[in-house]
Amino acid sequence: MAITVSIELNRELELPAGYDEVFELLADVPRSASHFPKVHQLTDLGDNSYRWEMEKVGVDKHAIQSVYACKYYADKDAGKITWEPVRGEGNGVVSGSWTLKARGDNATAVKFQTSAELTVPLPSLLKLAISPVIKHEFNSLVDTYMNNLKKAF
Template sequence: MAFDVSIEINKSFSVAADADLVFKLLADVPESTSHFPKLENLVKEGENVYRWEMEKVGAGSASIQTIYACEYASDPSTRDISWKPAKTSDSNGKVAGTWKITEGANGGTDIEFATQATLTLPLPKLTRAMITPVVKSEFETIVDKYITNLGVVFKD
């Protein structure tokens, strides 16, 4: 009755902030995710492991909530941050990705963001063709808003 939707997003952007400051914010998972739209709850499950609970989409018994956990690693010497799926009892998604942070021109910072997600939707397989593009579009819209929110933070 359920089906998977796979999503891959790659974004590159620059901000007018010091690379070390950018790394510090993005490596601090609770702080950086405080700028992530539609995140209902972030739960620390262990050392560098966080469970993401997104806002419910839909209404009543037809609502869906995406939940997944990630284990994070960061390297200050390269300014790379990565995450991979971690087990959590109520997960319906697996998400992995990276932030690559490099010094840009004029004291700014160049940032590369990449993420891959697989979300299991508890819907009839007959709805796959209709629902998959909507889910992918919503995921990309949320990531774009997150990047916009971070850009505002780094202007301060």
């Protein structure tokens, strides 16, 4: 038995760095991922695709681990970095984008949008209890990621 939890996140922030510097960091997936909390392993699958394996959350047989892979596309002229799911990798399907806009020479406005579906091996009876916990954890990780990115500049 398994349950699937859907998550949609949107964040906007301004980073204290020039457009080129911000784009370079966000388009470099391993470098950007180094600022994301609780990443157990990031594996280069080639062709700008990466498998994300997050740290396990929970205890023993009740531990949940998110594993998913995405292919990344960077278009500096359009100010967009997007990612699409690589099917058949792990228990998650994740897509999303960064949209960047220069705010003078030393600031860049960024919009982060992501959608995720995570399938976890739990009885469907637990969906109502577990779904908010998973969503909260995902929100917390993304908020920490945003704060880490601010500190990086």
